Amino acid sequence: xxxxNPPHPxxxxxxxxxxxxxxxxxQAAEALDVSRKTLSGILNGRAGISPEMAVRLSLAxxxxxxxxxxxxxxxxxxxxxxxxxxxxVAKLSAA
Amino acid sequence: xxxxNPPHPxxxxxxxxxxxxxxxxxQAAEALDVSRKTLSGILNGRAGISPEMAVRLSLAxxxxxxxxxxxxxxxxxxxxxxxxxxxxVAKLSAA
DNA sequence: ATCAGTGTAACGTATGCGGTTACAGATCAC
DNA sequence: GTGATCTGTAACCGCATACGTTACACTGAT
Numbered sequence: 001x002x003x004x005n006p007p008h009p010x011x012x013x014x015x016x017x018x019x020x021x022x023x024x025x026x027q028a029a030e031a032l033d034v035s036r037k038t039l040s041g042i043l044n045g046r047a048g049i050s051p052e053m054a055v056r057l058s059l060a061x062x063x064x065x066x067x068x069x070x071x072x073x074x075x076x077x078x079x080x081x082x083x084x085x086x087x088x089v090a091k092l093s094a095a
Numbered sequence: 096x097x098x099x100n101p102p103h104p105x106x107x108x109x110x111x112x113x114x115x116x117x118x119x120x121x122q123a124a125e126a127l128d129v130s131r132k133t134l135s136g137i138l139n140g141r142a143g144i145s146p147e148m149a150v151r152l153s154l155a156x157x158x159x160x161x162x163x164x165x166x167x168x169x170x171x172x173x174x175x176x177x178x179x180x181x182x183x184v185a186k187l188s189a190a
Numbered sequence: 191a192t193c194a195g196t197g198t199a200a201c202g203t204a205t206g207c208g209g210t211t212a213c214a215g216a217t218c219a220c
Numbered sequence: 221g222t223g224a225t226c227t228g229t230a231a232c233c234g235c236a237t238a239c240g241t242t243a244c245a246c247t248g249a250t
Contacts, residue, residue, distance in 0.1 A: 021187060024195060031185040035240055040197060050238060051171040052182070059184040065175070069168040076146040077160055087147075089154040090126040092116060119226060130209060135228060145207060 006078050008045040009071040017061050018043075032056045048072050101173050103140040104166040112156050113138075127151045143167050 018028055029039040034056065041047035049057070054068040113123055124134040129151065136142035144152070144167040149160040 017187075023187065025197090026195065028187070031187050033183045033185075036196085037198075037241085038239060041238085044197075046198095047238065051168075051175045052178075053238085054172065055175050055179060056182055056184050059179065059182060060187045062186070062188040065172055066168065069172060070165070073146075073161065073164040073168060077149065077164060080146045080150050080160070083147075084150060084154065087151055087154060088128045089151050090128075091157070092112075092118065092123070092126050092155045093157040120228090121226065131227085132210085132229075133208060136207085139228075141229095142207065148207090 006071070006074045008075050009049045009068060010042040010045050010047075012071060013057070014043050017057075017063075028060075031060050048076070101166070101169045103170050104144045104163060105137040105140050105142075107166060108152070109138050112152075112158075123155075126155050143171070 017023075018025070023031075025039055025043065026036055029036040032039065032053075034053070038047070038053075042049065042053070049068050049072040051065075051069065054065040054072075057063060057068050058065040112118075113120070118126075120134055120138065121131055124131040127134065127148075129148070133142070133148075137144065137148065144163050146160075146164065149163040149167075152158060152163050153160040
């Protein structure tokens with residue numbers, strides 16, 4: 001009942017932060033004080049948003065670190081839910 | 096402006112899930128299909144809630160995986176915010 | 191052709207989650 | 221006391237991932 005295939009946060013980062021400001025990956029990486037490779041990995045969905053990166057993004061773009069973390073959570077959980085059935089977990093609550 | 100020192104999710108897990116049901120750590124670990132050590136690490140704040148563990152908890156206790164992830168995020172970010180100033184990040188937005 | 195920007199492979203490090211085994215301490219039944 | 225159970229945790233393993241540097245190939249603009 002949630003969303004379909006949430007985009008990885010890097011996609012949002014590129015579209016809503018880098019593009020509007022006309023920033024190159026290199027420039028943004030320098031501002032964030034991370035390597036170009038690290039930022040590139042996020043932008044292309046090969047790496048996630050770490051708590052530290054969420055804070056860096058909040059500092060650079062004036063957004064909330066929490067929102068970046070939540071986007072990462074949505075992305076992670078969506079991919080994890082597909083493996084629900086593979087987990088042999090016993091119900092404990094409304095048993 | 097947020098909360099003070101959010102508890103690690105393991106504390107909530109123990110108080111709100113294990114205790115009310117009178118579950119031992121051993122029993123809960125078996126139900127979750129993880130090792131006793133893994134659950135113990137979470138309960139005692141030495142490990143975080145992974146996306147997979149969040150789904151396991153949701154299956155066992157009928158809670159939402161998202162809520163567990165959010166609690167972990169709150170805990171992580173609170174500890175990360177203390178290092179804000181140590182990050183040499185340049186402002187890019189309202190520059 | 192030259193140069194800026196980009197993605198990414200290859201290598202390293204650190205951290206974190208997960209497992210097993212084994213131990214010490216606490217608690218309870220007997 | 222003796223034994224059983226539960227617990228925390230140390231010591232070890234494997235694996236994944238975040239981050240770094242360096243180096244390469246590709247693209248597009250000048």
